[in-house]
Structures are given as C-alpha cells and as structure tokens.
Amino acid sequence: MPATAAKKTATSKSATEYTAHHLQVLEGLEAVRKRPGMYIGSTDSRGLMHCLWEIIDNAVDEALGGHCDRVEVVLFADGSVEVRDNGRGVPVDIEPRTGLTGVELVYTRLHAGGKFGGGSYTASGGLHGVGASVVNALSARLDVEVDRGGKTYAMSFRRGEPGVFSDVAGAQGRKDPDHEFTPYVRTSDLEVVGKAKRGVTGTRVRYWADRQIFLKDAGLDLEGLLGRVRQTSFLVPGLTIVVRDERGEEPTEEVFLHDGGISEFCEYLAPDAPVTDVWRLQGTGTFTETVPVLDAQGHMTPTEVERECGVDVAVRWGTGYDTTVRSFVNIIATPKGGTHLAGFDQALLKVLRRQVEANARRLKAGSDKLDKDDALAGLTAVVTVRLAEPQFEGQTKEVLGTAAVRQIVAKVVESELSALLTSTKRPYKQQAATLLEKVVAEMKSRISARMHKETQRRKTALESSSLPAKLADCRSSDPERTELFIVEGDSALGTAKLARSSDHQALLPIRGKILNVQKASVTDMLGNAECAAIIQVIGAGSGRTFDLESARYGKVIIMTDADVDGAHIRTLLLTLFFRYMRPLVEAGRVYAAVPPLHRIEVVNPGSKANEVIYTYSEAEMRRTMASLAKRGKKTKPLQRYKGLGEMDADQLAETTMDPGHRTLRKVTLGDIESAGGVFELLMGGEVGPRKDFIIDSAGALDRERIDA
Structure with a gap:
C-alpha cells in the first residue's frame, strides 16, 4: 500500500x-x-x-x-x-x-x-x-x-x-508513558x-x-x-x-x-532561647453560610448551613526579635495568611495592649501604645483551623477567604491568652511578667530607633551633633569609603587618633568589657552606655528596626589588644552585632583588626637602615628568628606588644590601620542557626552546657596561646 x-x-x-x-x-x-x-x-x-x-x-x-x-x-x-x-x-x-x-x-x-x-x-x-x-x-x-x-x-x-x-x-517490569x-x-x-x-x-x-x-x-x-x-x-x-x-x-x-502535634512543631521552629513555654490556645466556634447543595433531583439549591470551626494555636515567645508564624487550614499551609491569621494578629495585639495598660506603672510603659511588630518580636506561632469546605482564593490555597473565621479565631485567642496572662499560677505568672517586660522593651526600642533615625542623621558643620562626645568622627560621609574603628580604652584611642586617616576613618573608644547581651534583656542592653553608644554611632537602629541603608559607615572594625581580654571584648561585641545588628554582619561589613604580637628589628651593617619585621603569632616569631639566625643576621631585643597602646602611631598605622598594609578578618555567617547555637552555648544564661563544653575541649587547648 x-x-x-x-x-x-x-x-x-x-x-x-x-x-x-x-x-x-x-x-x-x-x-x-x-x-x-x-x-x-x-x-x-x-x-x-x-x-x-x-x-x-x-x-x-x-x-x-x-x-x-x-x-x-x-x-x-x-x-x-x-x-x-x-x-x-x-x-x-x-x-x-x-x-x-x-x-x-x-x-x-x-x-x-x-x-x-x-x-x-x-x-x-x-x-x-x-x-x-x-x-x-x-x-x-x-x-x-x-x-x-x-x-x-x-x-x-x-x-x-x-x-x-x-x-x-x-504486570511486573518497567512501566513508562x-x-x-x-x-x-x-x-x-x-x-x-x-x-x-x-x-x-x-x-x-x-x-x-x-x-x-x-x-x-x-x-x-x-x-x-x-x-x-x-x-x-x-x-x-x-x-x-x-x-x-x-x-x-x-x-x-x-x-x-x-x-506532640503543633506544640512540638512550635518548639521545632523556634530559633531562640525561650521566654515563655509553648502555650496552647484551643476552642471552637460556629457560623452559618449559604452554600449551593445538590438536592435529590440533581438541582443546586441555596441552603443555609451551620459550620463548626475548630481553632488550635501554639504560641511561644523567645529572647530574639525574629518572628516565625505558620498558618494552616486543615492540613493545608497558607503562606500568605488569610482571615484566620488576621484574627490571630488582631487578638494578640488587643490582649497585650490591654495587659500593658493594666500594668503600665510597673512596666514604666508611659502613654505609648504597643505596635503589632512589638507583640510579634521573638514570637513563634503555629495557627491552625479546621472546618468543612473552607473558601480559598484560588486552587493553590495560599490565602483563606472564609470571613467568619476571623472573629472565631480572634475570640478564642483573646479568651485563652487573657486567661494565661492573668493566671495566678506561679509558672504562668512569672512568664507573663517576663513577656510583658519584653514587649514593652521592644516598644521602647522601636520608638528610640525612630527618634535616632529622625534626629541623628549626619550633621553639617553649622549644626550641632548629638553623637557621643568620645567619638572621633571622620570628615567623609560616603559609606562606601568610611570606616568605624571600635577601640579598647582611651590609651589605644590616643595612638589610633595619630595613626588614622581622619578623612575616612572614625574612632569610638569603649571602656573595658561591654554587657553580655545574650543574657541581658533588650531594656538592659539599651540602658548600657557602651551598647547604646555603638548603636547610636552606627545610626541604623537595632533589632527588627535595623535599617542597613542608614548605616553611617561602610566597615565596622573591632580593634582590640591581641590577648585574652581583647578576645573576650571582641566576642562580646560580636554578640551585640549578631543579636541586634545582624544585617550588618550578613552584608560582610563587620571586621576584626589583626594587630601584630612582635616587632623584630634586624640590624643591617654600615649606614643601611635597619629592617623591621612584624609577626602575628608565637610560631611565626620563632620561625622568623630561626631563619634570621641561620642567615647570620643580628637583631635588637625582641619587642612584644601587650596592647595597642604600646605601639607608636606610625607602627599602628603601618600594621593595623593603613588599608595598603593591614590585615582584616571579615566576620561571616555561614549558617545562622549554627551560629545562633554557638552564641547561646558560649554566651547564654545556661552554665551547665558551657561547663561541659570547656571540660570536653580542654584536651585540645594549646597552652602556648594563653597570654598569662
């Protein structure tokens, strides 16, 4: 054919x-x-x-x-x-x-x-x-x-x-289309x-x-x-x-x-140390809606149906300021929220505002009102509702549209949360007091950040500046060029002032060891003079109100002595940046200066100027000295720097501050969750895990690194 x-x-x-x-x-x-x-x-x-x-x-x-x-x-x-x-x-x-x-x-x-x-x-x-x-x-x-x-x-x-x-x-064997x-x-x-x-x-x-x-x-x-x-x-x-x-x-x-259900889910999602336990808020409500129902003759007849809506919410506040809220209808995730989440937010803010107003004198809250962001700071919540035939916006079910659910959720959350916050039982009473202190501190932080943003912009020469008097600011206002050095003590400040380039390098001295903000509340952190000065000088706020675009300096460089105390101060400062100015760290704008430990002066014969070599560790110093001895070079007595204040200005500029010669270590966040765990272990309030870590790690310690 x-x-x-x-x-x-x-x-x-x-x-x-x-x-x-x-x-x-x-x-x-x-x-x-x-x-x-x-x-x-x-x-x-x-x-x-x-x-x-x-x-x-x-x-x-x-x-x-x-x-x-x-x-x-x-x-x-x-x-x-x-x-x-x-x-x-x-x-x-x-x-x-x-x-x-x-x-x-x-x-x-x-x-x-x-x-x-x-x-x-x-x-x-x-x-x-x-x-x-x-x-x-x-x-x-x-x-x-x-x-x-x-x-x-x-x-x-x-x-x-x-x-x-x-x-x-x-049939057995491979199947395919x-x-x-x-x-x-x-x-x-x-x-x-x-x-x-x-x-x-x-x-x-x-x-x-x-x-x-x-x-x-x-x-x-x-x-x-x-x-x-x-x-x-x-x-x-x-x-x-x-x-x-x-x-x-x-x-x-x-x-x-x-x-464990959503209580276990809430605990799993929580990124920080707890302020409250996981609280379960449960209840039901009914509503009526008119829906077309298929009758015996096959016709769609509008019928008024009574629905029951079950509400089950797990909430838990932590020490951080990030908010994690997951919402579900039956088992379907609603990432864009909907009426159930709107009801939850409405009731949460209403209850916390009422409790803050009732305890305003004790909390020193003043006449300011809580904002939604204050209530949500540090909150981890799982909001679930169960009802027959919910109305979604589109087949992808990302937004719940059933209007009556909003009031039902709001009523359940308001009733249950109010009962917990006003409970006379000791655990609930203590946690409620701590929670109210936290949300008020967040409110004060937000108001303070807004005031900073409005009034602490960079001033012209004709305007007065509200920045700390101890700040030695730079002339440039271009964040692409400017650098802020946080230095340890006034002695280092004196040398650094002479060593810096005042055009683009600013200096802020701090007195000793600042507050450990991993264990302190937001209120204590804002009340600490050194922490407040650092936040004020950087000028971008703190916590959830931090605005990276408003940061006044392109680089923030921690410059401490090369000893145990200097390392501790650097750790405390990094804890402050991680907890309250994390976007600055994530953007790669926080650095640690690397000052030298030794100065070796090699004697050259005749009129030739002596050569100067800086080393940054004991091992490097020994290798350098051995190499010089092998080549028959003579050296002057070794100079060991115990602190930045022992350096001359030209030495500090050459080794630590001059962009052409210095070494900086960029602080990075490879894994935020792991970093948060390490900060909590080493700087948190629980002593037991830290003690175990120190004991377990003692065998790996290099005793030569201890500056005794």
Missing part, C-alpha cells in the same frame, strides 16, 4: 475511534492542559511540587478522618512518583448519575470527589475536587491501584484519558488485577509528569518535600510518612512521625 494511502487510512481510523465518549471525559481536563497555571500556579518546579502535594494531601485527608496511619512517597529514577496509603481506598463502585466508577470519576472529572459535604470528610485539605483530576490531566501517564473488599483494582490514564497500556496494569496505549471507546473498565489480604485497604497512585506541559529544567525539590512532609507529620500526630528517593546511586529513606 502506498505511504499516502496508509496515512489516509490511519487518519480515518483515528477519526472514527475519536468518539463522543472521549469528548465527555476530556472537555474539562483540556481546560487544565491549556491553562495549567490557573490550577497549579506555574509549570516550573513549583508546579511539579504542587501536583505531588495534591496527591499526598488526598492520602493525608484519609489520616485526618482516622482511616489511615501510614503514607509512603517514592521518587523513582525515571522521574515518576508514587504515593501509597493504607486508607479506605478510592471507591470502585458505579456512581449512579454518571455511570462511571469512583476511580474514573475522581481522576477524570473536575469538581468530583468526596469533599463536598457528603459526609465522607468533615475537614480536609482537598475541597475543590480538582486535585487528582488536574494531576491526571498534566501527566503523560497515571496508574491507580486500589485495595478494597479483598481485591486489587487498577486503571491507567494517558493525559487524563482512561485506557490500557501495553505493559498491562499490575511510551508504551503503546489503547483508549477505552464505549465504556471504561476498572480491572481486577489481584487479590488483597483480608482487611487490607488502600490506594497507590503513580504518575509521570507530562514534559509537554512542564519546563525542561523543572524538577522535584527533595529538601522542599522533606520540609513539608515533616510539617505535615507535626500537624497530624500519629501519622507515619515515609519518603524514599531512588534517583541517586544509593536509595535514601526518611521516616517522619511526631506525636
């Missing part, structure tokens, strides 16, 4: 097989393929992850209903993903109105499922009924296996269309492919994302998956979730199970 004729025959055959049955199934899913962003947000890696979570959330919804206690997620090397659960299994019987099996209905029809008020789920993550069908429409292949009633049922789909692949469902596919023509067939053990139920879904839809470089983010799986295991206590990655040379597997 000629090629042209063969082509015509194939075309006509394809046309005859394209029946009305196909149109019925694909009419809704074609819209998904044409406008995928409307359903999954994007077609990059985020869209791929969203598809995976639609399938995982279906399994977790079974756990929420008490029908499932184990979910497994497997990432295969061929790019496919399988999600397994031991829930009830997708229904396999015929749905009377459509004549389709439950499996085909769920995976091919938009807005079809068990989450529309039919009694299958009281609260669930999936509610639009489009999750599974959208993933199916955007998959080159999707296989479903269901264990129910002692049998294993299976059905396969290609881009949303049911049919049979040549590697028959349930490229196998020959035969679509069902008149009726679909849910095959029985095996037997299930008595009492065993569950669903297995494996799908291959369609590369015609998703970008070539789109991939699944394992870290993002593990993070959200961990989050889900906190939200559903008792649920075991297993993630297995078979894409690498060696398969990896992680198991998540948390019985």
Whole structure:
C-alpha cells in the first residue's frame, strides 16, 4: 500500500475511534492542559511540587478522618512518583448519575470527589475536587491501584484519558508513558488485577509528569518535600510518612512521625532561647453560610448551613526579635495568611495592649501604645483551623477567604491568652511578667530607633551633633569609603587618633568589657552606655528596626589588644552585632583588626637602615628568628606588644590601620542557626552546657596561646 494511502487510512481510523465518549471525559481536563497555571500556579518546579502535594494531601485527608496511619512517597529514577496509603481506598463502585466508577470519576472529572459535604470528610485539605483530576490531566501517564473488599483494582490514564497500556496494569517490569496505549471507546473498565489480604485497604497512585506541559529544567525539590512532609507529620500526630528517593546511586529513606502535634512543631521552629513555654490556645466556634447543595433531583439549591470551626494555636515567645508564624487550614499551609491569621494578629495585639495598660506603672510603659511588630518580636506561632469546605482564593490555597473565621479565631485567642496572662499560677505568672517586660522593651526600642533615625542623621558643620562626645568622627560621609574603628580604652584611642586617616576613618573608644547581651534583656542592653553608644554611632537602629541603608559607615572594625581580654571584648561585641545588628554582619561589613604580637628589628651593617619585621603569632616569631639566625643576621631585643597602646602611631598605622598594609578578618555567617547555637552555648544564661563544653575541649587547648 502506498505511504499516502496508509496515512489516509490511519487518519480515518483515528477519526472514527475519536468518539463522543472521549469528548465527555476530556472537555474539562483540556481546560487544565491549556491553562495549567490557573490550577497549579506555574509549570516550573513549583508546579511539579504542587501536583505531588495534591496527591499526598488526598492520602493525608484519609489520616485526618482516622482511616489511615501510614503514607509512603517514592521518587523513582525515571522521574515518576508514587504515593501509597493504607486508607479506605478510592471507591470502585458505579456512581449512579454518571455511570462511571469512583476511580474514573475522581481522576477524570473536575469538581468530583468526596469533599463536598457528603459526609465522607468533615475537614480536609482537598475541597475543590480538582486535585487528582488536574494531576491526571498534566501527566503523560497515571496508574491507580486500589485495595478494597479483598481485591486489587487498577486503571491507567494517558493525559487524563482512561485506557490500557501495553505493559498491562499490575504486570511486573518497567512501566513508562511510551508504551503503546489503547483508549477505552464505549465504556471504561476498572480491572481486577489481584487479590488483597483480608482487611487490607488502600490506594497507590503513580504518575509521570507530562514534559509537554512542564519546563525542561523543572524538577522535584527533595529538601522542599522533606520540609513539608515533616510539617505535615507535626500537624497530624500519629501519622507515619515515609519518603524514599531512588534517583541517586544509593536509595535514601526518611521516616517522619511526631506525636506532640503543633506544640512540638512550635518548639521545632523556634530559633531562640525561650521566654515563655509553648502555650496552647484551643476552642471552637460556629457560623452559618449559604452554600449551593445538590438536592435529590440533581438541582443546586441555596441552603443555609451551620459550620463548626475548630481553632488550635501554639504560641511561644523567645529572647530574639525574629518572628516565625505558620498558618494552616486543615492540613493545608497558607503562606500568605488569610482571615484566620488576621484574627490571630488582631487578638494578640488587643490582649497585650490591654495587659500593658493594666500594668503600665510597673512596666514604666508611659502613654505609648504597643505596635503589632512589638507583640510579634521573638514570637513563634503555629495557627491552625479546621472546618468543612473552607473558601480559598484560588486552587493553590495560599490565602483563606472564609470571613467568619476571623472573629472565631480572634475570640478564642483573646479568651485563652487573657486567661494565661492573668493566671495566678506561679509558672504562668512569672512568664507573663517576663513577656510583658519584653514587649514593652521592644516598644521602647522601636520608638528610640525612630527618634535616632529622625534626629541623628549626619550633621553639617553649622549644626550641632548629638553623637557621643568620645567619638572621633571622620570628615567623609560616603559609606562606601568610611570606616568605624571600635577601640579598647582611651590609651589605644590616643595612638589610633595619630595613626588614622581622619578623612575616612572614625574612632569610638569603649571602656573595658561591654554587657553580655545574650543574657541581658533588650531594656538592659539599651540602658548600657557602651551598647547604646555603638548603636547610636552606627545610626541604623537595632533589632527588627535595623535599617542597613542608614548605616553611617561602610566597615565596622573591632580593634582590640591581641590577648585574652581583647578576645573576650571582641566576642562580646560580636554578640551585640549578631543579636541586634545582624544585617550588618550578613552584608560582610563587620571586621576584626589583626594587630601584630612582635616587632623584630634586624640590624643591617654600615649606614643601611635597619629592617623591621612584624609577626602575628608565637610560631611565626620563632620561625622568623630561626631563619634570621641561620642567615647570620643580628637583631635588637625582641619587642612584644601587650596592647595597642604600646605601639607608636606610625607602627599602628603601618600594621593595623593603613588599608595598603593591614590585615582584616571579615566576620561571616555561614549558617545562622549554627551560629545562633554557638552564641547561646558560649554566651547564654545556661552554665551547665558551657561547663561541659570547656571540660570536653580542654584536651585540645594549646597552652602556648594563653597570654598569662
């Protein structure tokens, strides 16, 4: 047969097989393929992850209903993903109105499922009924296996269309979307492919994302998956979730199970030392809403329905000023908040304002009012609500829109938090007093920072300056050039004044060892003269109000003596920068000067000037002296610098302050969480862990480094 004729025959055959049955199934899913962003947000890696979570959330919804206690997620090397659960299994019987099996209905029809008020789920993550069908429409292949009633049922789909692949469902061997596919023509067939053990139920879904839809470089983010799986295991206590990655040379597997719920989640998220314990705020409320309900005749009738909204919130304040708040509706994260978070914020601020006003004299709060940022400073919170058929803004479910939830959450949080803050029980009473002191200190810090910002701009020569009198400022006002040296004591200041370039180098002396701000409150820190002077001179505020753009100097250089006391002062200063001016450290604008320890003067014969060599450690000094002796060089008596004040101005300029010759060590933050842990260990209020650290590390100490 000629090629042209063969082509015509194939075309006509394809046309005859394209029946009305196909149109019925694909009419809704074609819209998904044409406008995928409307359903999954994007077609990059985020869209791929969203598809995976639609399938995982279906399994977790079974756990929420008490029908499932184990979910497994497997990432295969061929790019496919399988999600397994031991829930009830997708229904396999015929749905009377459509004549389709439950499996085909769920995976091919938009807005079809068990989450529309039919009694299958009281609260669930999936509610639009489009999750599974959208993933199916955007998959080159999707296989479903269901264990129910002692049998294993299976059905396969290609881009949303049911049919049979040549590697028959349930057969052993490699599966992929490229196998020959035969679509069902008149009726679909849910095959029985095996037997299930008595009492065993569950669903297995494996799908291959369609590369015609998703970008070539789109991939699944394992870290993002593990993070959200961990989050889900906190939200559903008792649920075991297993993630297995078979894409690498060696398969990896992680198991998540948390019985502590959101209290444990709150503790896990907290980045700092506690001011309060984790407080649990729980309650319920009811509201009515008018929703269209399907009646017996198949008509949608507006009906007034009474809903119940369960509120469960875990809050905990810490010593820091960063805020970590996670919000959820059922088990769905709402990163952009919504009515539940608005109600939480409203009640939190209202309660704390009321308590501060009631204790204004003791707290010395004055007439100033708390701001939202003051209340949120150092707060870690997990806000969850559970209700049937919540209203979200869009299929991606990032914002809760159900209006009545705001007042319910606000009422529960206001009632429960007020009870805790006014409790006469000793632990709550002590923690409440400490918390109120903290939020008032944050308020004072914010007001002080605003005043600094308004009044402590760089002054012209005709204006008076409110900067500390002991600051030896520089003439330049360009942060790209200016440097602030924080020096130890007045003796070093005198030498440094002569050694500096007054055009761009400013000097601020501090008296001895400043306050350890890791153990002190914000109020104590602001009340400390040295800490306040440093914050004032840098001019960018402190804590959450710190504004890097307002910093008056491009570099802040800590210049202390090269001894144990100097190292301690440097550590205390770095603690201040880490706690209250962290963006300055993150931007790489904090440095430590490296002054020399020794001055070696080599005697040259005749009229040739003597050579001067500076060394920065005992080992370097010994190597240098040995090398000079080997070459027959004579030296004058070694000069050992005990402090910066012992240097002449030209020596200090040459070795430590002149950009052309000096050495600076940049302070960096490789891992903020690890850095925070180290600061808390070495500078925090708990003595026990620090003592253990010192004892354990004693064997590694180089005694030669101790400047006794």
